[in-house]
Amino acid sequence: MVAVAQHPNIQLMTMAEVVNVDGYIGNFKVTIKKRAKYVDWDLCTGCGTCMEKCPTKKIPDAFEMEMGQTTAVRFLYPQAVPGKPFIDAEHCTKLLNGKCGVCEKVCPTKAIRYDDKDEIVTEDIGAIVMATGYDLFEWEKAYGEYGYGMYPDVVTSLHFERLSSSSGPTGGKIQRPSDGKIPDSVAFIKCVGSRDDTKGKSYCSRACCMYTAKHAYQLKDKHPDSDAYVFYMDVRATGKGYEEFYMRSQKAGAKYIRGRVSKIYPKGDKLVLKTEDTLLSKPMEVEVDMVVLATAMVPAEGAKDLAKIVGFTTDKDGFFQEAHPKLQPVETFSAGVYLAGTCQGPKDIPDTVAQASAAAVKVLGLFAKNELATEPMISEVDYNKCSGCEFCVPICPYKAISIKQLAERYHGQQINRRVADINPSLCQGCGACLPACRTTAITLKGFTDEQLVAEVDALCL
Amino acid sequence: MSIEENKEYTPKIIVFACNWCTYAAADLAGLNHLEYPASVRIIRTPCSGRMDPNLVLRAFNRGADGVLLSG
Amino acid sequence: MKRRVGVFVCECGTNIASVVDTEKVAAAAKNMPGVIFATNYKYMCSDPGQELIKNAIKEHGLQQVVVASCSPRMHEKTFRKAVEDGGLNPYMFEMANIREQNSWVHKDREEATQKAEDLVRMAVSKVLKHKPLKIATIPITKRALVIGGGIAGMQTALDIAEAGHKVLLVEKEASIGGKMSQIDKTFPTMDCAA
Numbered sequence: 068m069v070a071v072a073q074h075p076n077i078q079l080m081t082m083a084e085v086v087n088v089d090g091y092i093g094n095f096k097v098t099i100k101k102r103a104k105y106v107d108w109d110l111c112t113g114c115g116t117c118m119e120k121c122p123t124k125k126i127p128d129a130f131e132m133e134m135g136q137t138t139a140v141r142f143l144y145p146q147a148v149p150g151k152p153f154i155d156a157e158h159c160t161k162l163l164n165g166k167c168g169v170c171e172k173v174c175p176t177k178a179i180r181y182d183d184k185d186e187i188v189t190e191d192i193g194a195i196v197m198a199t200g201y202d203l204f205e206w207e208k209a210y211g212e213y214g215y216g217m218y219p220d221v222v223t224s225l226h227f228e229r230l231s232s233s234s235g236p237t238g239g240k241i242q243r244p245s246d247g248k249i250p251d252s253v254a255f256i257k258c259v260g261s262r263d264d265t266k267g268k269s270y271c272s273r274a275c276c277m278y279t280a281k282h283a284y285q286l287k288d289k290h291p292d293s294d295a296y297v298f299y300m301d302v303r304a305t306g307k308g309y310e311e312f313y314m315r316s317q318k319a320g321a322k323y324i325r326g327r328v329s330k331i332y333p334k335g336d337k338l339v340l341k342t343e344d345t346l347l348s349k350p351m352e353v354e355v356d357m358v359v360l361a362t363a364m365v366p367a368e369g370a371k372d373l374a375k376i377v378g379f380t381t382d383k384d385g386f387f388q389e390a391h392p393k394l395q396p397v398e399t400f401s402a403g404v405y406l407a408g409t410c411q412g413p414k415d416i417p418d419t420v421a422q423a424s425a426a427a428v429k430v431l432g433l434f435a436k437n438e439l440a441t442e443p444m445i446s447e448v449d450y451n452k453c454s455g456c457e458f459c460v461p462i463c464p465y466k467a468i469s470i471k472q473l474a475e476r477y478h479g480q481q482i483n484r485r486v487a488d489i490n491p492s493l494c495q496g497c498g499a500c501l502p503a504c505r506t507t508a509i510t511l512k513g514f515t516d517e518q519l520v521a522e523v524d525a526l527c528l
Numbered sequence: 529m530s531i532e533e534n535k536e537y538t539p540k541i542i543v544f545a546c547n548w549c550t551y552a553a554a555d556l557a558g559l560n561h562l563e564y565p566a567s568v569r570i571i572r573t574p575c576s577g578r579m580d581p582n583l584v585l586r587a588f589n590r591g592a593d594g595v596l597l598s599g
Numbered sequence: 600m601k602r603r604v605g606v607f608v609c610e611c612g613t614n615i616a617s618v619v620d621t622e623k624v625a626a627a628a629k630n631m632p633g634v635i636f637a638t639n640y641k642y643m644c645s646d647p648g649q650e651l652i653k654n655a656i657k658e659h660g661l662q663q664v665v666v667a668s669c670s671p672r673m674h675e676k677t678f679r680k681a682v683e684d685g686g687l688n689p690y691m692f693e694m695a696n697i698r699e700q701n702s703w704v705h706k707d708r709e710e711a712t713q714k715a716e717d718l719v720r721m722a723v724s725k726v727l728k729h730k731p732l733k734i735a736t737i738p739i740t741k742r743a744l745v746i747g748g749g750i751a752g753m754q755t756a757l758d759i760a761e762a763g764h765k766v767l768l769v770e771k772e773a774s775i776g777g778k779m780s781q782i783d784k785t786f787p788t789m790d791c792a793a
Contacts, residue, residue, distance in 0.1 A: 068776050071753045071768065076760035081770045085746055093739035099769060130781065147774035190767060193740035198752030200777050225781060232783035239783075281786040312787035373746070408751025416750060416785055423751040427758030434741045434764050443690065443732035444574070464577075492737050498578030512732055513690065514574050519583055521724040526542060526569045526717055527590035547672075555670045558699030566710035569717060570700050572671070 068148045079149060086187070088195070088377045091492040092403030093439050095192040103183040105154035105162070106140070110178035113150040117170035117179065118142065126158045128236075132226045134244055135236035140170045140179075145234060154179075194403045194430040195377060197387055198423065199370050201409040204260035204267055204363035212330045213259070213360065219245040220338060221331060221358040224255075224278055231285050241289055243357040246336070250356030252294035253286055254340055255279045256328050260363030261413075262300065268363050268384060274415040275361035276303045280313045282359060283321035295321040296353060298328050298342060306417060324351075331358060364413040378466045379404055386412045397426045400464060402493070405429045444513035445494040446501070448487050452508035455485035459500040459509060467493035468500060539593030543570045544579055546599030575599060600730070602633035604723055605661040607652055608715075609643035609668030611698055618702040620712045624667065627716045631723050635659055643668050649681040656685035663687075663726040667695035667719050688731035695722040744769065749777020 071077055080101060087098035106117075121138035128137040130144050139159040142152050154162065154170070161167040161181055171179040203223055207216030214221055220243045233239035243250050257279050260267030276299070283295040302323070304313040317323060330341040340353045366385040374381045379399035380388040387410050390398040397405045407423040408414070414422070433439070450473055460468045471488040474481065487509070489500075498511040507516070545551040551572050557564070573579060576599025587595050606628040610616035621639040628637035636659045642648050643666055655661060664687065666678050671694040679689035695718040705711040743759050745752045748770030756766045774780065784790065 068753065068780070071748075071756055071775060074757065074760045076764065077756050077766045077768055079748075079768050079770070079775065081748070081775065082773050083769045084771050085744075085769060091737075093737055095740075095744070097744055104773070132781075143772055143774040144780060146780070148776065149774070151773075153773045190742075190744065191740050192742055192744040192767065194743045196743060196745045196752070196755045198745055198747035198749060198755060200747055200749045200751065225778070228782045232781075235783070277786045281784065281789070285784070306787075308787040367747075377746075407745075407755045408747075408749065410747065410751070416779075419751045420754050423754035424758050426751075427755045427762075430743050430755075430759050431762050431764070433739060434743075434759075434762075436739060438736040439739055441735045441737060443734050462577075491735060497575035498573070499575060501578055502580045511574065511578060512730070514578060515728065516580065516582075518725045518728045519571065519573070519580075520586055521728055522571050522721045523542065523583060523587045523592075524590055525721040525724040526571070527540070527587060527592050551670075552672060555672055555696075555699040558670070558701075558703035561703050563704055563706065566701075566705040566707060566714045569714065569721075570696070571721070572696075 068146075072148045081149065082153060085373065085376060091490060092401075093193050093433070094492070095195060095403065097190045097192045097195070099188050099190060101186040101188060103156070103185050104151075105156070105159075105180055105183045106152055107178040107180050108149065108151045110176045111151045111174075112176055113142075113152070114175065115142070115152070116173050116175065118152055120169050120173045122167065122169060123158055123160055126155065131229050131236045132222070134226060134229060194405065194433050196405045196407050196426045196430060197373075197377065197399075197410050198407040198426075199367045199373060199410040201364040201413065202367050204365045206259050206267075206360055206362050209266040210259065213256075213328070213358070214331055218331065218333060218338060218358075219243075220356065221360065223360050223362050224275070224282060227282050227359045231282070231289065239289075241286060241293075248336075248356065249290055250293055252296065252353075252355040253357045253359060254328070254338075254353060254355040255283055255295065255297045255359045255361065257297065257299045257361045258327075258363075259360040260365075261361075268365065270363075270384065270413065271303065272361075272364040272413040273303070274364070274413065277306070277309055277312065277415060279359075279361050280304070280316040280321070284316040284319050287316075287319040287321060291320075294355075296355065297321055297323045298326055298340070299323060300325070300327065306415065326351075364409055366410065370410060377401065377404055380464075382412075386410065397422060397429055401466070402495070403433065439492075441491050442496055444511070445491055445496045446489050446498065446509050446511050448489055449508045449510070450486045452506045453486040454506050454508070455487065456505060457487070458503045458505065459487050462499050462503040464497065464499065465493050465495050467495075538565055538567045540591065541565075541568045541594045541596060542587045542592040543568060543596040543598065544573050544576070544583065545570050546576045547572055547574055548599075550598040573599070601662045602727055603660055603662040604631075604634045604636075604665060604726060605652070605655050605659060605663070606631075606634055606637040606665045606667065606719060606723065607643055607648075607655075608637070608639040608697075608719070609648070609666065610639060610641050611643075611668060611702075612641065615668070615698050615702045618705060618708055618711045619697055619715045620708065621715075623712055624697075624715045624719060628665075628719050628723070631720055633663070633727050634723060636661060644674050644677055649677070649684075652678070652681045653685035656682070656687055661685075661687070662691065663729060664692045665695060665719060665722045665726050666692070667697045667715065667722065669698040670694075670696045670700070673699075690732040691726065691729050693722040693726040693729065695719045741765070742767065747777065748772075748775030750779050752777070
């Protein structure tokens with residue numbers, strides 16, 4: 068992380084979102100909205116006095132999965148990069164009702180800016196890499212049998228990560244959220260939302276088998292007397308060293324039980340899991356102190372809209388669509404736009420890193436050239452024939468067709484006529500616009516109607 | 529099969545094949561020496577999206593017995 | 600555009616010639632409308648084969664070239680280059696696929712030869728409708744945008760930056776790191792995620 072921030076060739080823009088993309092490969096114009104931080108990061112030294120003194124201290128900390136509390140002016144987390152704080156406008160009393168101003172008073176470099184505004188910038192860009200990642204499936208909305216999120220001790224694996232992290236809300240002690248008790252037993256349930264057509268997603272999220280093995284291992288490592296039960300459908304440990312790790316977790320004492328949990332209900336301060344051991348064909352009930360759900364990976368919030376802005380497609384689950392599942396796994400249908408990581412589909416860290424480097428190579432391959440040759444076998448509009456009906460515009464899968472105004476003289480008068488215009492840098496020469504053109508104004512160079520008809524005639528006669 | 533058979537009727541099939549999939553698949557069939565009747569004739573198109581119904585009609589009009597559009 | 604087509608039928612060693620009578624195809628091509636020159640040769644894609652095309656263009660004043668050989672997905676670029684070297688626009692060229700889609704999938708010599716002739720006729724009639732095309736070039740801004748500062752975004756940004764190009768890394772949160780920064784240790788090595 069620090070390597071990224073310190074690299075002279077990398078410009079970081081945090082709290083920022085891409086709001087518009089124009090142009091084409093090699094020549095994108097990208098509009099970015101930089102959200103107000105209310106802190107001048109050029110002046111701020113990251114000393115943290117503001118966070119220390121901020122009187123609004125009871126905000127549920129989203130970074131800690133709301134298991135901890137934080138302040139209105141804060142670092143996202145203590146090791147944040149860049150190491151500069153921002154003000155949470157939704158909770159800051161100064162920004163909400165004008166009272167307070169403590170951080171401004173205590174800041175030694177006078178870096179606080181309550182009048183900071185969102186800023187829009189436009190950047191010239193040659194290639195775009197999408198790396199928007201994933202979010203966790205909202206199991207609370209789908210899994211009534213697990214309590215719709217009503218039981219505080221039924222958490223997700225990301226909660227468990229925070230609980231076992233030495234920088235987390237419990238300092239690395241695994242304590243259950245409801246009463247802080249170190250659990251005597253924890254149940255890990257895999258495939259919550261994954262591989263579940265009826266309530267969740269049909270796909271496998273690919274990382275859960277391994278991180279669940281890791282969680283069970285961590286529990287046994289930290290609290291050897293605690294029991295770790297893993298409820299699973301299959302164990303998919305297909306990466307290098309994965310099967311060995313899964314074995315290590317079992318050797319450490321994790322108990323693997325093949326079966327779906329059909330119900331979780333509270334009993335005293337315990338949770339009871341109703342399930343079946345399908346290897347023994349025996350229904351069973353297990354009492355535990357805490358339940359960790361390995362929830363499915365889903366595309367990050369807003370991914371679909373972003374795909375639309377940048378100009379490529381998403382698949383049935385909302386992940387970004389690669390140009391070819393085997394041969395072009397990091398390209399999109401938009402030239403100059405590449406994919407890296409879980410935004411393309413669920414994957415674990417090694418695969419993410421590999422794909423990210425692959426995307427970088429694609430960008431570098433493009434940047435190795437000074438100029439880009441465009442394929443000449445592309446569509447062309449005969450403006451004289453074009454009626455400006457716009458039928459071709461939505462048909463084009465590459466957003467290559469736009470409408471332009473053509474200034475013409477008509478009966479001695481100057482008029483503006485609307486015609487379709489094809490951007491030769493975006494057009495991939497598929498010809499989908501031709502059948503859509505009612506006035507045959509569009510031709511595809513190298514595959515004209517005339518040529519295809521000549522071929523048909525030559526073969527048939 | 530009898531010896532004095534007449535030449536069997538073999539329909540003339542015109543295939544419009546997308547360059548990126550079906551045409552490549554036809555090449556692959558060749559690479560694997562998979563046999564099919566010689567009366568099948570393939571026309572390469574840049575994409576099945578390029579296909580105009582008029583081209584299909586044209587082929588029938590000019591005596592094709594069957595048209596396969598694949599992409 | 601003058602109609603002066605040259606047809607070059609490749610034997611591909613015996614890959615084509617064992618099933619297709621290439622000499623007969625070349626002879627038939629000579630009678631096709633627009634064709635003023637036709638020949639067959641052992642390996643059209645070889646150096647002497649390409650020389651044959653270049654010389655024929657100059658000698659016979661060819662305006663269009665048809666090569667009947669393997670799939671255009673294989674050698675279209677090779678022959679376009681040869682046509683260009685011969686002094687023509689590289690797009691005044693068409694291929695007839697008489698290997699992958701003919702000699703390799705048919706056994707009957709007569710039928711295959713007839714089909715090869717048809718495919719050459721198809722290519723000739725298409726090439727006659729070709730117009731010279733121009734390759735345009737566009738400039739490239741050598742600056743990359745990476746959207747998202749998690750593992751994938753950071754790795755991509757670092758790789759591009761290390762290679763010497765500018766990268767703009769846009770992250771919606773106040774820190775890079777993504778989900779990884781919330782993770783404690785990572786399998787299978789159990790090293791820390793920071």
